[in-house]
Amino acid sequence: MLGILVITHGGMSQGLINAVELVRGKQKNYKTLSIYHEDSIEEFSEKIHGAIIGLNEGEGVIILTDLLSATPYNQAAINMRRLSHIQCRLISGVNLPMLLAAFNERDSGQEIELAAEHIIAAAAEGIKDFTVELNNKMKDK
Numbered sequence: 001m002l003g004i005l006v007i008t009h010g011g012m013s014q015g016l017i018n019a020v021e022l023v024r025g026k027q028k029n030y031k032t033l034s035i036y037h038e039d040s041i042e043e044f045s046e047k048i049h050g051a052i053i054g055l056n057e058g059e060g061v062i063i064l065t066d067l068l069s070a071t072p073y074n075q076a077a078i079n080m081r082r083l084s085h086i087q088c089r090l091i092s093g094v095n096l097p098m099l100l101a102a103f104n105e106r107d108s109g110q111e112i113e114l115a116a117e118h119i120i121a122a123a124a125e126g127i128k129d130f131t132v133e134l135n136n137k138m139k140d141k
Contacts, residue, residue: 003059004062005051006094007035009067010035010036012034013066016032030055033072048079049083056086068092068093069092076090097127098126101123
């Protein structure tokens with residue numbers, strides 16, 4: 001089973017999991033990590049290291065972060081290199097559709113490479129402008 005690690009600034013990661021569990025019920029084999037102003041980067045990095053090891057059941061770990069090239073993303077990338085024997089995919093821009101897709105892909109037994117593609121597609125598909133969508137529907141009528 002794929003492990004899912006959600007890493008964000010502040011408490012966003014746990015908030016996203018709370019939303020997922022409202023929709024899908026209680027989940028397993030995931031972990032959330034958050035960085036705060038007072039946190040040491042070195043200690044935060046070690047938490048990521050431990051989480052990747054702990055979540056890996058042999059099929060790899062999907063790591064979802066909030067911002068590209070920010071501390072959660074950078075420290076996850078460093079730890080992916082340190083743990084190169086564990087198959088990981090690091091994806092930035094976590095949102096609720098992305099996280100729901102991650103659990104759906106994991107529960108369907110999808111391999112990590114294809115799961116990552118589907119997760120990224122779901123995240124993008126979940127972002128819509130209501131006015132544009134409404135105008136498109138009106139044009140179709």
